[in-house]
Amino acid sequence: MSITLAIYITRRFILSVLGMLAALSVLFSMFDFVELLRRSVTRPEATLGILSQIALLHIPWMGLQLLPFAILLGGINCFWRLARTSELVVIRATGLSAWQFLSAPVAAAVLLGAICHFRRQPDLLGLL
DSSP states (O other), rough: OOOOHHHHHHHHHHHHHHHHHHHHHEEEHHHHHHHHHHHHHTTTTHHHHHHHHHHHHHHHHOOOHHHHHHHHHHHHHHHHHHTTTTTHHHHHHOOOOOHOOOOOHHHHHHHHHHHHHHHHGGGGOOOO
């Protein structure tokens, strides 16, 4: 497979995954904020500003929890768009198998997962 095609498919895949991660993070942040509001009804010292700061501080942890779903849904979205615009048909017409053009996005997903795994456990990298 040509490097240009691999970069193109990987870029589309990564952008779809990041877009899905952003959308899922916003959605679950709203649910988290509503839950914080519900739990803080009886506490007068919990202002809206404090609750919004707490909800914003939950986003990185939530992003790590949502990453597998973002990769799954982002991959589905990416390849659906490629199929809708007939780019997958053109790629297959050049003689590439599905496994060949999937190798670059799979490698990107594994690399993204490994980076997030080591960010979660920094002592494995020897940083602490």
